[in-house]
Amino acid sequence: MDPLSRLPAALRDVPYAGARHPGAAALPGSPPYDVPPYDVSAGANCQLYAYAVLRHFGREVPPLRSAELWADTAATARAEPPGPLDLVLFDAGEVPGRPAGYGAHVGVYLGPGQVLHLCKEAGRPAVWSYADFAERPRYARFLGAKRVRGAGVSR
Numbered sequence: 001m002d003p004l005s006r007l008p009a010a011l012r013d014v015p016y017a018g019a020r021h022p023g024a025a026a027l028p029g030s031p032p033y034d035v036p037p038y039d040v041s042a043g044a045n046c047q048l049y050a051y052a053v054l055r056h057f058g059r060e061v062p063p064l065r066s067a068e069l070w071a072d073t074a075a076t077a078r079a080e081p082p083g084p085l086d087l088v089l090f091d092a093g094e095v096p097g098r099p100a101g102y103g104a105h106v107g108v109y110l111g112p113g114q115v116l117h118l119c120k121e122a123g124r125p126a127v128w129s130y131a132d133f134a135e136r137p138r139y140a141r142f143l144g145a146k147r148v149r150g151a152g153v154s155r
Contacts, residue, residue: 003110003127010041011053016120017043022063046106049118049125050087053108057085059148066091070101075149082109082145089146090139105139 004012020043040052047069051061062075069076070089079086089104107117113129121136133139 003114003116004125007053007125008056011049011056012125014040014049014052014118014125015043016045016118016123018045018120020048021045022047022065022068044118046118050106050108050116053116054085054087054148059085061087061148066104066106067099067101069106069146070104070143071099072146076146077149079145079147083147084109084111085148087146087148088115089143090133091141091143092138093141101143104143105133109145 020040040048044052047064047066051063054061060075061069062072064072064075066089069087076087082088086109088107088109089101090107091101091104094100095102105117105119107115107128110116110127114127115130115133116125116127118125130142133142
C-alpha cells in the first residue's frame with residue numbers, strides 16, 4: 001500500500017512553499033501556521049510538513065528550524081537507528097560558520113528505505129529512499145534522526 005494513501009487528504013496534497021517555515025510571518029488575516037496545529041493547507045516547507053504529519057499521529061514538535069531541531073534535547077532525542085515516525089535530516093555537509101543542521105532537509109522516517117517529505121523538486125509530498133536523497137548533492141549526507149520525546153518507537 002502506498003504510504004501516502006494512509007494520510008488524510010489534507011496531508012497528501014500539500015504544495016511546497018519554502019517561505020512557510022518555522023518563524024516566518026503569517027500572511028495578514030490568516031492564522032499562524034508555524035504553531036500547532038501547523039496549518040499547511042496553503043503550503044509548507046519540509047519542517048512544517050513533517051511536524052504536521054507527526055501531529056496527525058499524536059506527536060507534538062515545537063516550531064524549530066533544522067539547526068534548532070538538530071540541537072534540541074528538550075522535545076526530541078537523537079534516534080539511532082531511526083524508527084517509524086522519527087524525523088530524519090539530510091544536508092550537503094557542514095556549512096562553515098553555521099551550526100550543525102543549518103539548512104538541513106527534514107522528513108519523516110516511515111520504515112526501511114522510506115522517507116516521507118516535501119521539497120521544491122517534488123512539489124507535493126513524496127516518499128523517497130535514502131538512495132534518492134544521496135543522488136542529490138543538497139541532500140547527499142544523512143545527518144541523523146530525532147525522536148519526539150515520550151513517543152516511543154512505533155514498529
